[in-house]
Amino acid sequence: MITEDQIKNALRGVKYPGFSRDVVSFGLVKELSVRDHAVSVSLQLTSGAPEIAAQIKSDCERALKVLPGLTHLHVEVKLPAGPQAAAAHSPWQNQNRVPGLKKVIAVASGKGGVGKSTTSVNLACALQLLGARVGLLDCDIYGPSIPLMMGIRSKPTVSADESKMVPPVNHGVKLMSMGFLVEGDNPVIWRGPMIMKTIQQFITAVEWGDLDYLLVDLPPGTGDAQLSLCQTVPLDGGVIVTTPQEASLGVVRKGIAMFEKVNVPILGIVENMSYFTAPNGDRVEIFGHGGGRQECERQGITFLGEVPLFTEIRIAGDAGVPIVVSAPQSPAAQAFMAVARAVQAEVA
Ligand SMILES: Nc1ncnc2c1ncn2[C@@H]1O[C@H](COP(=O)(O)OP(=O)(O)O)[C@@H](O)[C@H]1O
Numbered sequence: 001m002i003t004e005d006q007i008k009n010a011l012r013g014v015k016y017p018g019f020s021r022d023v024v025s026f027g028l029v030k031e032l033s034v035r036d037h038a039v040s041v042s043l044q045l046t047s048g049a050p051e052i053a054a055q056i057k058s059d060c061e062r063a064l065k066v067l068p069g070l071t072h073l074h075v076e077v078k079l080p081a082g083p084q085a086a087a088a089h090s091p092w093q094n095q096n097r098v099p100g101l102k103k104v105i106a107v108a109s110g111k112g113g114v115g116k117s118t119t120s121v122n123l124a125c126a127l128q129l130l131g132a133r134v135g136l137l138d139c140d141i142y143g144p145s146i147p148l149m150m151g152i153r154s155k156p157t158v159s160a161d162e163s164k165m166v167p168p169v170n171h172g173v174k175l176m177s178m179g180f181l182v183e184g185d186n187p188v189i190w191r192g193p194m195i196m197k198t199i200q201q202f203i204t205a206v207e208w209g210d211l212d213y214l215l216v217d218l219p220p221g222t223g224d225a226q227l228s229l230c231q232t233v234p235l236d237g238g239v240i241v242t243t244p245q246e247a248s249l250g251v252v253r254k255g256i257a258m259f260e261k262v263n264v265p266i267l268g269i270v271e272n273m274s275y276f277t278a279p280n281g282d283r284v285e286i287f288g289h290g291g292g293r294q295e296c297e298r299q300g301i302t303f304l305g306e307v308p309l310f311t312e313i314r315i316a317g318d319a320g321v322p323i324v325v326s327a328p329q330s331p332a333a334q335a336f337m338a339v340a341r342a343v344q345a346e347v348a
């Protein structure tokens with residue numbers, strides 16, 4: 001007896017052409033039936049391209065043919081009808097959007113320590129100061145540093161009807177973090193699927209309310225783990241944080257490739273630790289300068305701005321009051337405000 005689970009599992013091996021994501025997780029499988037050993041599957045596409053439909057059909061047939069004992073197989077791939085066909089061209093349109101979350105933006109980096117989390121918290125607070133409703137989702141499973149940087153020590157509570165988690169708030173920003181789920185310094189040793197499930201709940205089972213922006217701090221890197229996270233969360237855009245020296249190492253290109261694989265528009269690059277202002281006022285470019293901007297020009301993407309290396313940025317982070325809040329007039333805070341405005345312009 002062939003089970004529905006077996007069919008679904010087989011279909012999970014079928015990628016949407018040009019994407020690293022499979023047809024099941026895109027929500028394309030609409031009907032699925034099995035009688036004795038005869039299997040019938042129906043998929044509904046949101047894109048109007050017949051060659052895509054043909055490709056998916058043959059890929060599904062190949063994946064299902066190997067089911068043990070299969071006698072009959074019927075795979076149907078439907079194209080959207082009417083005006084929708086011309087309008088729709090992304091499989092993401094099938095993705096369940098979370099009502100209330102207007103723009104979900106991921107913040108990524110090539111490696112740790114480049115200031116991704118620092119940028120996320122300052123960007124979140126800066127957008128809030130600009131009048132937006134903002135949430136921050138810390139997905140860094142290995143080093144969730146954001147609760148500390150946001151000065152949040154309380155944990156989420158449960159809503160009155162016990163159906164949702166209520167995120168703690170500070171500096172006007174709602175926060176959910178992997179850090180809330182671990183006690184003390186215990187590292188999270190969960191496996192991939194558990195992490196994905198938890199992150200999914202952070203999106204759907206958290207009372208975010210109406211937000212203009214939900215910023216998602218991804219774990220450092222651009223590998224499979226980060227890619228799966230990008231697939232788990234319905235993203236509207238991605239920001240890449242880099243240092244000048246990293247920018248020249250092709251790290252940015254990997255970040256771009258990651259977002260492209262999941263069809264997430266790249267909003268641009270932030271160059272952090274861009275320069276240092278010495279006590280005598282001299283501008284010192286410790287890691288070189290302009291790598292981020294040059295890389296953006298080469299790649300044809302937006303340069304969102306540069307943030308100086310500034311002791312106060314670290315001190316503010318350690319104190320739980322991001323610099324855009326603690327010293328809004330400082331050059332460092334102004335740099336983050338400029339990045340926030342550039343992000344706003346880019347998503348608009
Ligand atoms: N522009 C900056 N100036 C000074 N210190 C910074 C700056 N950006 C980040 N830092 C510090 O560098 C360390 C690493 O930053 P963090 O944001 O945690 O990086 P990531 O999230 O990429 O691992 C932190 O101690 C942070 O305070």
Ligand SMILES: [Mg+2]
Binds near residue numbers: 117118
């Ligand atoms: Mg971090």
